[in-house]
Amino acid sequence: xxxxxxxxxYGEPHPELDVxxxxxxxxxxxxxxxxxxxxVRSVAGSAKSYTCPGCQQTIPPSVxxxxxxxxxxxxxxDAALADRRHWHTSCWRAxxxxxxxx
Ligand SMILES: [Zn+2]
Numbered sequence: 001x002x003x004x005x006x007x008x009x010y011g012e013p014h015p016e017l018d019v020x021x022x023x024x025x026x027x028x029x030x031x032x033x034x035x036x037x038x039x040v041r042s043v044a045g046s047a048k049s050y051t052c053p054g055c056q057q058t059i060p061p062s063v064x065x066x067x068x069x070x071x072x073x074x075x076x077x078d079a080a081l082a083d084r085r086h087w088h089t090s091c092w093r094a095x096x097x098x099x100x101x102x
Contacts, residue, residue, distance in 0.1 A: 029071070033096035037071040039081075040092070054091030066092045 027039040045062035052059050059065050066087050073080030087095070 030068075038068050039071060041067045042089070043067055046086070050086035052088045052091050053085050054087055054095055057088070059086055059088060065089055068092060 027041040030038045030040050032038055042064065043066070044064050046059075046065075047061060049061050050059045050065075051057070052065075066089050067084050068087055069080045069084035071077075071080065073083065
């Protein structure tokens with residue numbers, strides 16, 4: 001399902017996380033209205049369900065959605081990736097209009 005890619009968008013000093021490397025390799029970059037830059041990856045579906053931070057609703061397994069993580073993180077790129085969030089695609093697109101709920 002997940003295509004492996006040898007391309008990495010930037011130098012990565014910690015390649016030991018295979019799944020994360022695949023995630024990162026297929027990510028695109030987006031800028032938010034808040035000026036932060038995000039890595040965003042579309043996924044066709046996951047084995048488990050997640051809670052979308054945009055609407056606090058569950059993303060059921062096997063539902064296409066996006067995974068996003070900030071490029072800027074206090075503890076570095078690996079921490080940012082570990083802190084990634086699963087969003088409904090529509091919630092991700094709408095986030096700049098209503099902002100995340102915290
Ligand atoms: Zn949502």
